[in-house]
Amino acid sequence: MEKLIITVAVTGAEVTKQQQPNLPVTPDEIAQEVYRCWQAGASIAHIHARMPDGTPTQSKEVYAEIKKKIQEKCDIIIQFSTGGAVWHKPEERIQCLDALPEMATLSAGSCNFGDDVFMNSPSFMELLAKRMKELGIRPEIEVFEPGMIENALRLVKKGLLELPLHFDFVLGVPGAMTGNIEDLVFLVHKLPAGCTWSVAGIGRYELPLAVHSILMGGHVRVGFEDNIYYRKGELATSNAQLVERVVRIAKEVGREIATPQEARKILGITK
Amino acid sequence: MEKLIITVAVTGAEVTKQQQPNLPVTPDEIAQEVYRCWQAGASIAHIHARMPDGTPTQSKEVYAEIKKKIQEKCDIIIQFSTGGAVWHKPEERIQCLDALPEMATLSAGSCNFGDDVFMNSPSFMELLAKRMKELGIRPEIEVFEPGMIENALRLVKKGLLELPLHFDFVLGVPGAMTGNIEDLVFLVHKLPAGCTWSVAGIGRYELPLAVHSILMGGHVRVGFEDNIYYRKGELATSNAQLVERVVRIAKEVGREIATPQEARKILGITK
Amino acid sequence: MEKLIITVAVTGAEVTKQQQPNLPVTPDEIAQEVYRCWQAGASIAHIHARMPDGTPTQSKEVYAEIKKKIQEKCDIIIQFSTGGAVWHKPEERIQCLDALPEMATLSAGSCNFGDDVFMNSPSFMELLAKRMKELGIRPEIEVFEPGMIENALRLVKKGLLELPLHFDFVLGVPGAMTGNIEDLVFLVHKLPAGCTWSVAGIGRYELPLAVHSILMGGHVRVGFEDNIYYRKGELATSNAQLVERVVRIAKEVGREIATPQEARKILGITK
Amino acid sequence: MEKLIITVAVTGAEVTKQQQPNLPVTPDEIAQEVYRCWQAGASIAHIHARMPDGTPTQSKEVYAEIKKKIQEKCDIIIQFSTGGAVWHKPEERIQCLDALPEMATLSAGSCNFGDDVFMNSPSFMELLAKRMKELGIRPEIEVFEPGMIENALRLVKKGLLELPLHFDFVLGVPGAMTGNIEDLVFLVHKLPAGCTWSVAGIGRYELPLAVHSILMGGHVRVGFEDNIYYRKGELATSNAQLVERVVRIAKEVGREIATPQEARKILGITK
């Protein structure tokens, strides 16, 4: 089985310091947290930028600053979120690409998301795909419902994306698909041969989906964006604590951990 | 096995007379077409209103006129669409409820739909559910992705909808879930015990999904809203032609057809 | 979609004239019945031989006589059963191969079967596979449980069978797997790419599984071996009556029927 | 989620000391090994008896001696195998029940098993069920293929078994069903509500299936009967080592371990 790629989503667009006091928010905090997660075994850092007051921003300057500070510390793969916050406009969301991350997310359709609608129209998806292609950024296809796999494959047919793709199943969002094992099995069966996949379980789904994925040959995303608890009723002390548990379980079941360089190879990132 | 409820979606919001010359558009045409489908075996008429020039409208006056004209001809269950066209605003879409159909659709989430986003925010869903409850209208829950089943069950927990619900799986929309047999099996497994379900396959998915559903104990929707062809490359001559084929196949496999009164009983509509 | 191959299993080893007065038993009766089914659209005849008193036999002479009489009437593909009756010994069961049918069944494992155990040990499976290979007989892999697919693939690894294989899912036998749609979907997903498959539903499972298979791109087996009724409580008047219904439904859903020559091509039989 | 019941199958009928030097064979060795596993967290001991030379036996005297020696050490639930070795006759296999274990296995159908056929005819299954009922022994239904669930439910209909039943899915036996996650999900969906289940993965399937089951709310069987390795190429030092790993992983994912008394309650064993 391929080595395990662990993505850490350290900040997200919605969590606050009030909810999780250890949330990294400034570029310095984010870089420091990512560095600790890299030490723990993470090979991709999924990044959302924030303003000093914690407000989510898609400003390319802030993204560039975060990137620079992370790169000073370690060789982790830097992945920017083009999802932003649900109230960000498309033209804001796409900006972060100008800061030239190695990877960026491409959410492959629309769905409800908490009290809101997370909008990813076909034309916005095309715009994102084209821009990533121009800039040589490796997309990660975010999938919240099965139809989104089809949406991505439609972009492949149009020549805007190329197989094999790397998918991330984001499961358990209130408003979209649940994150039970039958959901994951169903989605994985839909992927074209040769594609790689990861799973990001939201809240109480994070840990079980991560462990199922380790066993199934998938990859794993954890972090405060998706889940702020270490166990029921107990806040995690850091993103690294969540990464460390994944590493321990992977070792128990005999799955090796990919370094960032090994992850680049698995994902077809040439650098 | 329960008798088969056939819904006919005679018009929809998108098809034009240019695409399908036999499309019923005016209240008179719609009532006449519904009547022929009722004669063929349909027990629910799923209705979209149009302006005289064919533009979709959610005007309660037009819906009321259609209802009146149908009721003069037959006892088919009248179901209005609250989906409207993708560019209709929520306040327009909900209007048709004031014309007091027996049933109305409630789309249980958002997804891409062709080049657009079909928006059904949580707050709009709640509004629809409340209004239908006040007016004694039986909802049909439209499901385009598995997460939408969860969204409906969330409204049940809030007391805005009541089990058992009646679901309609709309499969094969470009932008949402495909309509292969494994998709249908997966969705049906997710329903709470006692719920009823129907399937509306879009385009080439219409006929195979209808037949699978007949065999599985589900119900069936056909009609020009979903598919304008009788077979590949051959336009259907009428909505009734599509209903007639479903009836013939149901007879071949030994599934009896429900009358509107029998359908009311199956769906828990008290009238 | 590939044209539909209809197999008719006219006699079987267990049904009696007492249960189904129109059961063909003698070589003449069997040839006549097969001929009528070929006229109706069947392209494979699945044959079990009987003694004049109706007792099942694996005698190569009787099989040879049946083959000769069928070939005098039509070009249907002749497939002999190596399953025989559950009380037949392996050395009896294999005999029919000496009568050189174009195809023969190879049951890929053991399971309970009514009150008995249907024994197909690994060594007997190997013996059958080797003998068919020597004689140039195309095997049809009979699968009653998912593990039997693996058993067949184990013979492929040993070089005793070759991909692509043709499978027949025999579902609904008391003692083995049921024949619901989720069972069929599950099994079909397990097949290697390029394999073809058919389904033989036992008793009340025959018709629904046949129709699901028509829609899914699989092939169909019907006949008195599997089911003696036309509908609940009404005996079929002939095997041909069961074939005719499959043909009518296939036409309704737009699936064309394969001639024996077309079936040979689909199955990779060179003749 | 219910606490986790860990069954340890310390000996089996096939493994030899040549293959696994730490295999417990004599009553003393078995009792000592079971005791160590109980200390590690096992709450059921699945027992096969052996002659002093290692030959499997179903002798009630040997089973009685093993039972006595285990009970002197700890309160673990003692479960005897009625499967025995594949060459044991039914009348030998059933004997162990006379030694009055709290639980015993009931294999619910026939399948190939390595080079042999594992025979469990309908009449033998009925005999086992009746005898366990008379003696107040709680059955564990061993399932190697989906059809075996149906076979057990057929005994329920006959009044020979009672719901809720406890099932054990034995997956990965060469000759029967594989042990991939989709296999497990498929089987679990088939169980009647209220039933409990465990999984015994054979060989390389043991650990991944155990971990999936921990996450899914199932129970777990490990031990030398099913797998003699700790990891690829490295023999386990004891059955307890395999139990300990399951316990560590369960703790990592927040599933508590059942004591034998808690396991009795979960399984409906009154003692």
Ligand SMILES: [Mg+2]
């Ligand atoms: Mg959606």
Ligand SMILES: [Mg+2]
């Ligand atoms: Mg079997």
Ligand SMILES: [Zn+2]
């Ligand atoms: Zn994100």
Ligand SMILES: [Zn+2]
């Ligand atoms: Zn509509």
Ligand SMILES: [Zn+2]
């Ligand atoms: Zn046969």
Ligand SMILES: [Zn+2]
């Ligand atoms: Zn055992």
